[in-house]
Amino acid sequence: MKIITLHQAINNNELFTRLREKLNPMFKEQRQQxxxxxxxxxxEAVEIAKPDLYEGALFSIAINGQQLWIxxxxxxxxxxxxxxxxxxxxxxxxxxxxxxRGVEMVQEG
Numbered sequence: 114m115k116i117i118t119l120h121q122a123i124n125n126n127e128l129f130t131r132l133r134e135k136l137n138p139m140f141k142e143q144r145q146q147x148x149x150x151x152x153x154x155x156x157e158a159v160e161i162a163k164p165d166l167y168e169g170a171l172f173s174i175a176i177n178g179q180q181l182w183i184x185x186x187x188x189x190x191x192x193x194x195x196x197x198x199x200x201x202x203x204x205x206x207x208x209x210x211x212x213x214r215g216v217e218m219v220q221e222g
Contacts, residue, residue, distance in 0.1 A: 115183040117206055122179050129159045131205060132174075136161065139201045140194075148194065161198060171195050172202070181206065 132152045140148065150171070151162045160170040171194075173184045183202070189195040 115185070117181045117183065119179050119181065119206065123176065125154065125157060125159065125176055128174065128176060128181075129154055132159060132161070135205055136198070136201060139204070140197060143201065144194070144197050146194075150198070163194075166194075167192075171198060174202075 129152070136152060137149050140146070140150065148163065148166070151160075151164065153160055153162075155170070155173070158173045158175040160174070161172040162170040167186065167189060169186055169188075171186050171189060175182045175184075185195065185199070
């Protein structure tokens with residue numbers, strides 16, 4: 114799990130909306146591929162999946178205060194689409210906070 118501190122609290126709806134608006138267009142631009150990922154809420158988490166290509170969600174993102182807890186599907190860690198999404202997420206998380214401190218990686222493992 115990767116834990117990122119945003120230094121500014123966001124809510125689940127903000128995260129969900131931002132991912133729904135930005136992830137797929139950014140993916141298409143970066144990878145030049147017509148792959149559209151499903152983005153949905155699963156309880157308190159927002160998940161990113163592509164059921165016809167991958168078994169289970171590729172990423173699950175939960176909010177804990179000012180932290181995002183990101184779980185990446187361990188079966189696809191070296192997959193180019195998964196790596197592209199991870200890069201996009203890093204960019205989107207930077208944009209989610211207006212705080213001058215930006216985001217900070219707390220833990221990865």
